[in-house]
Amino acid sequence: MEGEKFVIGILRETKNYWEIRTPLIPSDAKVLIEKGIRVILQPSSSRCFRDAEYQAIGAEINEDLSEASLILGVKEVLPSNFLPSRIYMFFSHTFKAQAYNMPMLDTMIDKKITLIDYECIKNASGNRTVALGKFGGNSGALDLMQGLGKYLLMKNISSPFLCQGYGYMYRDLADIRREVGKIGDLIKHNGLPMPIVPMVWGILGNGRSSSGVQEILSILPHQILTPDQLAHFDPGPKAQFQIYIVIFPINKLYQRKSDHGFDRQEYAQSPFLYESVFYQKYAKYLSVIYNCLYYETKYPRVLTREDIQGLEKLLGICDITCDLRGTIEICHKFTTPEEPFFLYKPKDDRMYELCKAHVQGSLLYYSMDFLPTELPRDASAHLSHCLLPYLEEICNGEYDDELEISGLSNDLIDATHLYKGILTQKYKYIEDLRNRSPNAVPIIDEDLREIGRIIRECPQLASDVDNSKYGQELTRESKIALIRIAKILSGN
Numbered sequence: 001m002e003g004e005k006f007v008i009g010i011l012r013e014t015k016n017y018w019e020i021r022t023p024l025i026p027s028d029a030k031v032l033i034e035k036g037i038r039v040i041l042q043p044s045s046s047r048c049f050r051d052a053e054y055q056a057i058g059a060e061i062n063e064d065l066s067e068a069s070l071i072l073g074v075k076e077v078l079p080s081n082f083l084p085s086r087i088y089m090f091f092s093h094t095f096k097a098q099a100y101n102m103p104m105l106d107t108m109i110d111k112k113i114t115l116i117d118y119e120c121i122k123n124a125s126g127n128r129t130v131a132l133g134k135f136g137g138n139s140g141a142l143d144l145m146q147g148l149g150k151y152l153l154m155k156n157i158s159s160p161f162l163c164q165g166y167g168y169m170y171r172d173l174a175d176i177r178r179e180v181g182k183i184g185d186l187i188k189h190n191g192l193p194m195p196i197v198p199m200v201w202g203i204l205g206n207g208r209s210s211s212g213v214q215e216i217l218s219i220l221p222h223q224i225l226t227p228d229q230l231a232h233f234d235p236g237p238k239a240q241f242q243i244y245i246v247i248f249p250i251n252k253l254y255q256r257k258s259d260h261g262f263d264r265q266e267y268a269q270s271p272f273l274y275e276s277v278f279y280q281k282y283a284k285y286l287s288v289i290y291n292c293l294y295y296e297t298k299y300p301r302v303l304t305r306e307d308i309q310g311l312e313k314l315l316g317i318c319d320i321t322c323d324l325r326g327t328i329e330i331c332h333k334f335t336t337p338e339e340p341f342f343l344y345k346p347k348d349d350r351m352y353e354l355c356k357a358h359v360q361g362s363l364l365y366y367s368m369d370f371l372p373t374e375l376p377r378d379a380s381a382h383l384s385h386c387l388l389p390y391l392e393e394i395c396n397g398e399y400d401d402e403l404e405i406s407g408l409s410n411d412l413i414d415a416t417h418l419y420k421g422i423l424t425q426k427y428k429y430i431e432d433l434r435n436r437s438p439n440a441v442p443i444i445d446e447d448l449r450e451i452g453r454i455i456r457e458c459p460q461l462a463s464d465v466d467n468s469k470y471g472q473e474l475t476r477e478s479k480i481a482l483i484r485i486a487k488i489l490s491g492n
Helices: 026-034 051-055 099-110 133-154 173-190 208-217 237-241 264-269 376-395 429-436 446-457 461-470 476-490
Strands: 007-010 038-041 070-072 087-090 114-117 200-204 222-225 243-248 254-256 274-276 288-291 316-319 341-345 350-353 363-366 416-419
Touching: 026 038, 026 051, 026 376, 038 051, 070 376, 099 416, 099 446, 133 173, 133 208, 133 288, 133 316, 133 341, 133 363, 133 376, 173 208, 173 237, 200 208, 208 243, 446 476, 461 476
Parallel strands: 007 038, 007 070, 070 087, 087 114, 200 243, 200 288, 222 243, 288 316, 316 363
Antiparallel strands: 114 416, 254 274, 341 350, 341 363
C-alpha cells in the first residue's frame, strides 16, 4: 500500500515542562505500524507514555525526525525546531492571528511547511472532531475547588474544599472523581460554612468544556437551577448541605440591542448587534463562575472590568476559555500549575499573589491556558483516537499538486492553514488581522526572528511585563529574556 513509504514523526513537547501529553498513544501507533507506516518518536523522559511502551509495539526512538513526512505535536513548536517542507499537525493557536504565535507562523511560511491545526478540524455539520475541552473542564472544576479552599481559609473560613489536591496530582479522571466524591460526602454530612451559603456555581456556555465542569460538579450534592430561577429561588435550610448549579446557554447571556431577542446564526455573523445581559440579570447571584465561552474579538464580552466591581457575592472565577482580555476582561495573564491563581481587586484593577494574607475586596481568578495537560493520559488517549483515521488518510494523500486534489477530506482541507508555506484561501484573513492589529509581530530579519524565538521560549514574558505596571516584580526567566532581547536590539 502507499502508506508503506510514509513516516510519521512525533515531537517531544517543548512549550513547558508541564506539557507531557502525546498526540499518538502506543496502541494507536501499533495500528499504523501494522499497516506498514513507520512511527518515529523523539526520546522523552517526561511523555506520559514511556519510550519503552512505544518500542514494544514496533515504533522507533530517534532524535532525528528528518525521515518523517508528517510530524505531530500537541502544543506550539519552537521555530528553530521546524523541518522544512513537512506536514505538521498540532494546536498552533494561530487562526485568530494571536500575536505571540506569529513568529512561529512566519517560520513555517519561510520553511514552506504545510500546517493542519487540530482545533480547526470539523465535520460536515461544523462540529469539531478533535477537541480536548472536556478534560479542561474536568481539571478546571477540581482546581478551582482547591483554590477556593485556600482563599476562604485566608478569610478565616474553613471549608471542605481544602481536602484535595490539584488535577495534575491524580493519575486519571477516575481518581479525580473519587476525590471529588469525598468532598461531596463532607458537604452532605458536615455542611458548608454559613458565610458562603447558598453557594451558587454558574457555568457559562454548554459546549465540551462546560460538560467537563458539569461532570465534576454533579458529583457533589447539588440542585440544578435555570437562569430564570436565580432571582426567585428560596434555598431554605438544605442550602448548607448542597451547592446550586446554573448552566447559562449563550441565548441567556446575550440579547439583540434593538428588541432583546436572540438568533444564534445572526449572533455568529453579526455579533455587534448584540450585548451581554449577564451582569444585569444574573451575575450578582453567583458565588463562582466557570467561563466556558468561545471567544473572538468580534464578540461582546460577557463581563467587563466595570461589571466585576459590582459583584459582592462573587468568590472566584475559573476562566477555562482563557483569552487575554477576552470574554471576561480582567483575564490579564495566563497562570501555571505552580501558581494557578491570582487575586484580583476590582476597585483598583490590580492583581495580587495568592500567598500569605487575604486582600480585602479581592476575588480569586484562575486562568491556566493548558488545562487538559493536567489529565495527560486521558487527554492523550482521546486526542489519539480522534486523530487515527485522519492520519491514515494523510498517509495515503498525494501532495505534488494543489491541496484540493490531494485526496484529503474536507475535514482536513478546511483545517489546513498553510499549504507548502502559503496561507490557504480560507485563512488568508490572518494577514488582514495582522495588519490591523497593533500587536502583530512581523518577522523581517534574523534579529527579529531571534527575538521571536526568545519570546516563544519564555511564554510568561508578555504577562510578566504587563503585570509590572501593578508593581509586581518580573520573574527571573523574564528578566533573562529581556536582557537577551536588549542585547540584540543594541547590536551587542
